[in-house]
Amino acid sequence: MKRFAVLLSFSLSLSLLSGCTSMQPPAAPPLFADARFAPPREKVGADDLFTLSPAMRAYLHSQPFTLQLRQQGQRHGLVAALYSKSDLKLEYESSKTRTAAETYADRSGNCLSLVIMTAAFAKELGMPVRYRSVDVDDTWSRTAGLYLASAHVNISLGNRVESGVRSSDQDAMLLVDFIPQKEAARLRARELDEEDIVALYLNNRAAEMLVQDRIDDAYWWARAAVEKRPGMIRALNTLGVIYEKHGDMQLAEQTYRAALEREPENMAVMRNLQPVLATLGKRDEAAALARRIASIEPFPPYHHFDKGMIALRAGKYDTARELFELEVKRAPYNDEFRFWLGVSHLQLGDLTHAREQIAKAVDTSTRQEMRQVYSAKLAHLRRVGAVGTHIR
Template identity: 40%
Template sequence: MACAGLVGCGSVPLPPPSPDLIAAPLFAPVDVDTDPAQAIAPSPAMRSFLEREMQPLIRVHGPSRAMALALSRLPAMRLEYDASFTRTAAEAFDARAGNCLSLTLMTGALARAMGLSVTYQQVDGGSAWSRSGGLLAYSGHVNVVIGDASLFGTGARWAQRLVVDFLPAEDVAGHRTTPISEATVLGMFLNNRAAEALAAGRIDEAHAWVRSALGTAPGFVPAWNTLALLLEHRGRADLAQRVLAHAAATEPGNTRVLANLAAVLTATGRDDEAAAWRERLRALEPQVPFAWFDRGREAAAAGNWQAAYAAFQRELDRDPDQHEVHAWAARAAEQLGQTATARRHLERARETGPSPTIQALYAAKLDRLNAPLRH
């Protein structure tokens, strides 16, 4: 669950989480450092890099332009996308890899160590969905704006603000951006860590991370959504419903929260209420995430590969970057004897896979499919 829960900013502030809602007695204590400061702390290696590699560039181009050149041209800063887990700024710098949030945190930490101003933006429309159990998790996209605040508006040579975004320009072009606080960005980091622990089955650790997220950014609704996922895993759908109702009251248009609230109400036997929320959800978002994917897998289980492929294609029409759906579409196409189509879907699954491990898995499947071409 890469970059999980990184949307929902700009909401009405929530009060601090109550002991009742975070339900600590349901979770065992764990020895994990959930201090949010670690996410943006520059390491000695980062400071050494600034002194050794950046100073020559700064003298010629100014600090913000030097940062852009370093990220795009310096061999020492060749970065790779890796969404296997959310790294701190220091971890992303050491690995020269990370998901969008990790690389954004790294850039912000380097810029701040250079004395530049750092602000963050949420990019609207960049959300992606995933699932945990019967509930939905979601991730979004942020970027960072850096510059020398003392020069803004002066017309000086180095007075420009620089937006650093780790998605291709065409993927974010035309999307509205919203400034968000550093506390929200730290909440995103902590919530991502919670979602990753949850995906790995480390429920108690996930709870520790989400408690820190809610303490750091109590108005960050995706963290409440993650808490609901954890409560559902602990068999407390009643508490999950209360948490989601709390989040839905804060962001009435948050379709992720509404979808989960409807699911939890169904699980607790409150079908009429669930139906009302689903009706509201359909009005806000006519295409329910994963509905066609589920239909496709049901058709595949029944051996109806034609219907399965059609359903997978419908799901990809909603979101074309779902690696798992591409993998299933490739399987259906192969069953239908459409090898070229299967190959295309596997190539896309490899491109959109969230980590090198998963990308390697799809590459191996693609090699198997291509093997007859080499004879």
């Protein structure tokens, strides 16, 4: 199967942090091919990304919300109100990147959506906000033949700036991040402009259209992302994947090369470019790039997992377990790896570890439908309680 690596931005503990220097990427060359794609089936853009809905405004003026702000202060009160388990009851769900209003209405969203909604409320309350991209290893998932790499984005909130009052450093920014406080403090980060957040939203929507095989719609979303931030590697890579899936190999090559000019060691882009070069007859260059990729990352995402699935189907359960354990070690929050590690334990008659791993799959899954699947399997295991049960 052809591997398409698409780079996404998801990701929101509380800690005090100062910002980092913003870095504006250089512009990319013109890479658009509008005439090759049908018009989009929906509105493409981010004009209403941070717009508060009437329901959100009503919530801002509700008695419970205003009481929370009075008791805890604006910043802590806002975070407590938005992310408490007893009030909005927001649920993490990664299948779609939502606007602020959509996240509030659905009571769910991925981390980028939650950052956007938090920013919308904070700005309405007069708080300065800062966005940051955090240097953590990309989290890989696989959907509809696409390998999706999710990066980490968070938001920090300043105190409301009163008229005529000056603050030296905005009294330190309150960071809202899903990473635990001690870990977040150790990680390097760079500050993002709001335009970067908008471009990341547009790029995510393009990737989500790709997952649904809506290539024409994906093009217009990716085009908007590149237009918003011409030098953004993630957007250029997504546009290259779209051209490749559309059969426009020369445009795909040009777009991947434009991305590599800005980040020569980007593994996702290199992996996408290599088969395009082979398809275009540039076999020596493709072979050289393949050797370079192998020297940097000999075992790509899902390498051990795919071998583990082959072993599992062949009844080699010990081998399968060992291979799944290798993937879990390097990607502990991948629910798919956890689930199938649990299955291998089950086939070996180890019901205790099977339950443990499938429970972790439930906890780490970012998609509601998969949490339901894993939960059903886990409930079945807890009912059965018998050695040797097979999951089918």
